[in-house]
Amino acid sequence: QVQLVESGGGLVQAGGSLRLSCAASGRTFSNYAMAWFRQAPGKEREFVAATGWSGGNTYYADSMRGRFTISRDNAQNTVYLQMNSLKPEDTAVYYCAARIAHYSFVYRTPNDYDYWGQGAQVTVSS
Numbered sequence: 466q467v468q469l470v471e472s473g474g475g476l477v478q479a480g481g482s483l484r485l486s487c488a489a490s491g492r493t494f495s496n497y498a499m500a501w502f503r504q505a506p507g508k509e510r511e512f513v514a515a516t517g518w519s520g521g522n523t524y525y526a527d528s529m530r531g532r533f534t535i536s537r538d539n540a541q542n543t544v545y546l547q548m549n550s551l552k553p554e555d556t557a558v559y560y561c562a563a564r565i566a567h568y569s570f571v572y573r574t575p576n577d578y579d580y581w582g583q584g585a586q587v588t589v590s591s
Contacts, residue, residue: 467491467580469561474585477551485546485585487561494542495519498566501535501546502575503557503587512573513559514546518566524573551589558584 473485485501500515514525514535523535534547544561562578572578 467497467563469563469580469582471559471561471582471585474559474587476588476590479551479553479589479591481551481589482547482549483551483587484548485559485561485587487544487546487582489542489544489563494537495539496566497563497580498570498572499535499537499544500562500572500578501544501559502562503555503559504584505557508557510560510575511557512575515571515573516544517569517571519569522569522571524571548587551587553589553591556587556589558586560584 468490470488477483495518498517501513502510503513504510512526516523516535520537532550537544561582563580564578
């Protein structure tokens with residue numbers, strides 16, 4: 466069992482930046498592939514970014530590539546999402562997710578992940 470706790474959400478103006486953190490506990494963090502998803506009101510959960518166990522492999526949704534950066538610190542059992550050039554349409558609850566890693570694969574759908582955090586609200590004002 467892995468427990469995930471997100472932090473760092475909040476209110477920011479369009480064009481601003483936020484960094485989300487997701488602290489993991491319960492198992493060896495480096496055994497897990499990690500990802501960020503988001504869900505806006507009335508919409509389905511949407512893939513944002515993912516990383517393999519080492520952080521060497523990453524993948525981004527097209528609308529986030531170039532603005533968002535996923536990274537991880539296995540010594541700190543934490544995965545991060547740096548979000549720059551934020552837009553009002555980035556407003557959503559952001560979720561951290563984990564699954565057992567296989568090689569350096571990254572996974573991009575919610576059904577690929579077994580463990581989820583409680584979510585962090587990000588609101589971008591225009």
